[in-house]
Amino acid sequence: MWNRPRFDLKVRLTLRVAAISAACFAAISAYFLITADRAAHARIDAIAAIVAKTLELQQGKVLWTANPRPDFPNLDPVSAYVMTPGLCLAFRGPSGEIIQRFCSGAPVTADAPPQIFTAFYHGLFDPGRKAARPVMLRGSKLGEAVVSVDPAVQTAEAWHEAGRLMLALAIALPLLCVLVYAALARALRPTRLISTGLERIAAGDLTTRLPPFDLAELSAVRDVFNHLAESLDTALAERAELTRKLIALQDEERRHLARELHDEFGQSLAAIRALASSARQTAAQDCPSLLGECDGIARTASGMMETLRGALFRLRPPEVEELGLVASLEGLVAGWNGRSRGETRFAIRFDGTFETLPASISANLYRIVQEALTNAAKHAGATKVNLELTMHEGEIALAIDDDGRSTDPVAKSGMGLLGMRERVAALRGRLSFEAGPQGGSALRVVIPLASAGPQVLEHAA
Template sequence: MTAIRPLDLKLSVMIRIALGALFCAAVTTVLVVSDTRLELVRSLESKSQSFGTYLSLQAFRADAASGQRDRFPDWQFLSEEVLDEGFCVEVSDPSGGSIYASCRGAGGRVTAPPWFSQLYRALLSPGPSIRRGLDARGNTVGAVAVSLDPAAGAARIWHEVGRIVWIVVGSVVLLALIAYLAIDHAMRPARRMLAGIERIAGGDLSCRLPPVRLIELQQISTVINAMAARLATSLAEREELSRRLAIAQEEERRHLARELHDEFGQSLAAINAIAASVEATAEGSCPELIPEAQTLSDIAIRMMGALRSTMARLRPAVIDEVGLVESLRGLVAGWNSRLGRTTRFSFAATGSFHELPDAAAVSIFRIAQEGLTNAARHAEARHVKLVLERLPLGDAAQAGAGAVQLMIEDDGKGCDWERMPREGAGLRGMRERIALFGGRMALGRAGFEGTRLSITMPATVPAKAAA
């Protein structure tokens, strides 16, 4: 699926406002230019009609009054009273020869830039001059041509366009500022919601998003809160079920170990005793049976050893007999007897653990078993240290009777924690077992090398799990 590039909401809205305003400005500019050009055309026609009417009347009066021909046309009146700024007028005789021409420039303060003047001449000019004939008593006495100075026309249109540009720029800036402030104010609850969502994503399912005024954000907040509540309920139910399964598993292991001890253990002991009796009887009456009796006795002894090992894995009987501390001490002694030449295992315990619930004690023992096994197999360490400590109430993360901390530390080759592969079944099993009892687990580097595994579990088991 194609990744979508994120875009800031405020920036997106401001861009949309600017594009919309520019489109409106372009349309408005076209309309203003068109209206201004049409107004210039009408002005030309009006001026042409005014000049033609005045000069025809002047020619009529001059022709009617003797001795007044030399006063046609009245140049001073044309240039001072009739001719406006930006217009040009040319009067010609009947043969087409020019007898008077005048052009009053733009005369204004606004001048169009050269590129706009060229655009005006190419596309926006109202056209050539408008020419009208002059008649006096039915005779043609000349003609008048009125035109618009190109600089004045370009300046006029540029002035109108400039007003639109300034209005558009001011409107865009004002709208962008208003949109920025409005969106920033509206998105403040969204930032608080985002902080709450990050807490929920981090595992704090008790967090709830705050109520907000915007209906859309409130709907999102309601859905996320309901989802977090359902997820918290589901996780609590799953943890409760897992705790019950773990406790039931330990009870089943205890029952199975007891049955193996009572049934198979006694049967193997009886077989061994019968084999010894057969061997003693065969010494006098049938010496040929002695090797078979000894073989039978050896098989019974090996089976009893395997049975004891199986029962120890199913249920460490020493926990019931001598407690958690001595069980861990015996576990460490077993590893020293097997690997003492290459790796030295040590154990230290601080505090009292007699009132620790049976389920928590068994879980700590199982975690210690797995941790020491991992250190022995993978660490290549010279020394492995196992520490069991009872944390006082002030240092415990959970309220109640404090917590128990188990730490396994080695000086082995360690691990590249940044590139550590996915956790194996052993570590996942430890995390799940710890989570069942509301504990936490930390795995990291021990000093400059080696590995440290630290777990903390409450000294009390939840009431439902202990039921």
């Protein structure tokens, strides 16, 4: 499976809200710019209409008074009322020449719009567009009243309006992001409890339960989580109980087989040795040539008895309840060291007090160590095996390291390892088997001393 990058949900949602807010601000700014441009054009058109009407009245007054030296056109009266910075008033004659022109200067501002905004605004709008209205008198056209605004002034006004919006955006957007992130962090705080609960479930703590949540969606997750944990806990408890019964039945079969071997084969081998000894005495008197055969029968019977003792010890070791776990394991290790004749060296170390362990845990730990030593010595071909049994914080940890063949299929997946897994599962523990850091194999077993009731995670407000 590919390792996909992980993003914090709060950061991702906050960035999306910020992007949407910025887009909304941009749309609002565009709306204001469009509205301001339309308003400027409407104002210019209205001023052009006023100028044209004023000039018509002036011409009519000239005709009415029959002034031989008419003062037409005269833009001064109307300019006193409508002039604004950057505004130009003009009268264009019938032939297109400008007869009179009056312009107000553009104010000098320190915050001139940036070139990029000027190019953007000129590309979208036409700030230098002129408004013309005809000047009519008795159905004849005397000329046109022309009104325009300096493009730089109109662009500066648009930049001023846009700058106010940008300032509002610069203040509101970070504040909005902080508030959204805080709200999301509070709303998603229960997800930490869910994540912690899943981690505990993955670690084998099936007693974990989630508390009630305020959100309906998280409450549904909580119900499913708790139901799943309870179902898994029940299933594992039933499996552990069945495994315990199977292990108890297996141990009972081993004891029964050990009694059969001891009673039948042991007595038969003892009888064979006795008969061999009697036959040797008779052969010593009557047929000395049979002494070698009698001694061979006795040696074979003795060897079989030694083998039988070893098999009986593995089938039915000394009672752990009587000797204790520490003494039993020390005897087991000493026995392997004695049988190895220097080929394999076994070492064991204890850390903790094991006298008060329940009988079921002690017996299963002894069997687990017995199977592990057998796998390491016989199947993995190890020449050095180190065992460490520790007890701390309410659990027992068993570590077995060897220098054998870690890839041996029997050592990894044989019946011995399967039996160990079943015993560990019966004790609600954990088992791992992998290659050691410096070669060989490493077996790790962790067994809890007691199972607590359901643990409900604290609900973070």
